[in-house]
Amino acid sequence: MKAAIYARVSTADQDLDRQLHEARDHLDANYPEVETIDDYADIVSGAKENGGDEYQRLWDAIRAEKYDVVVVHEISRLSRLGPTEIHEFIQHCLEHKTGIESLDVGLSIRVDDPDLQQTIYTMIANIMGDLAKIEHQQKLERINSGIRSAQRAGKWTGRAPRGFYVGDDKRLHVDPEEFLDIRHALERIANGESKRQVAADSGIPRSTLTDLYDNQRGLYMDGEADDDRKDAALNELRPLPKFDADDEDNLDKRIRAIVQDELTN
Structure with missing residues (x-):
């Protein structure tokens, strides 16, 4: 009779050897x-987090009907x-005639069970x-709830928009130079x-410029x-003069003067 043990941890600090040892003890006690x-x-x-090489190896071995039973810690x-x-x-x-034992929930499915009992195990x-x-x-839902709670508290979750950054206070702030370049x-x-x-x-990708101009022009x-x-966050730059296409040079100078004033105060 051949058996396999599968153990899985998310960090190297967790005790993988303990899981393997306890699974071997289970096999010794129940499958002499x-x-x-x-x-x-x-x-x-x-x-x-979406997979594991050893899990895939075990999956393939079960398909090849290599084991009579698998113990999962x-x-x-x-x-x-x-x-x-x-x-x-x-x-x-079950499809490949391999029994399964799970130590954490006490699950025990043996391939030699009667049909009725096998049906019950399948239901389980x-x-x-x-x-x-x-x-x-x-x-x-817990993750989404945490995000919504942080947003209600004024904190920024996710990637900051261009021209902004997320500070140590988890709130959005203006990056004056990048904002004005945009x-x-x-x-x-x-x-x-x-x-x-x-x-x-400018070094700003054309696709990004198109998106900013078409969808976020009012912001910048x-x-x-x-x-x-x-x-x-924009309060850090206000008052922000309205854009005037006929007065571009003077506008840029006024904006940068505002930024310099904000940075020195």
């Missing part, structure tokens, strides 16, 4: 006839691979899959210059924000 035990262990960081960790992964893993084992697998989906949705580029476009030439001179040229957090 086991002759061979193979270990499959993944350390899955945030950047690799914490089957609940498989939900991190996706909301249906627990169900799919159990079904995969379905329920666990549904619970994993619920857990996944709850996790997403404004000047948009003024040139408004005065009839080609976006290609302005992009080449008139200081009109569609978000209270952007509006609060």
Whole structure:
């Protein structure tokens, strides 16, 4: 009889050896006839949270019907691979005549069970899959709730718009030089210059200039924000003169004087 153990941790600091040791103890106590035990262990960081090389190797070995039973230390960790992964893993084992034991929930599915009992175990697998989906949705809701709470408190979540940055206070602030460079580029476009030439001179990609000019021109040229957090950040530059295509040079000088005054006070 051949057995496999699957253990999974998210950081190197977690005790992978303990999981493997406890799984071996379980096999020794419940499957004395086991002759061979193979270990499959993944350390899955945030950047690799969607999978694990050892998990895939185990999946392939089960498909090849290499094992009679697989012991998973914490089957609940498989939900991190996706909301249906627990169900799919159990079904995969059953389809390829591999029993499965899970230490964290006491699940035990043996391939020599009668048909009725096998049906019950399949129902359990379905329920666990549904619970994993619920857990996944709850996790997403907690994340979204935290984002909404931070936004209500005036904090900026996500990437800052061009010409702005997120400070240590987690709030949006104006980057005066970048903001004015964008404004000047948009003024040139408004005065009839080609976006290609302005992009080449300013270093701002043409596609970005097009988006800024078409969708956010009011923010940079008139200081009109569609978000209270952007509006609060723009107070660092106000009063911001209205754009006048006939007075571009004087306008730019006045704006930079405002910025210099803000930075020195």
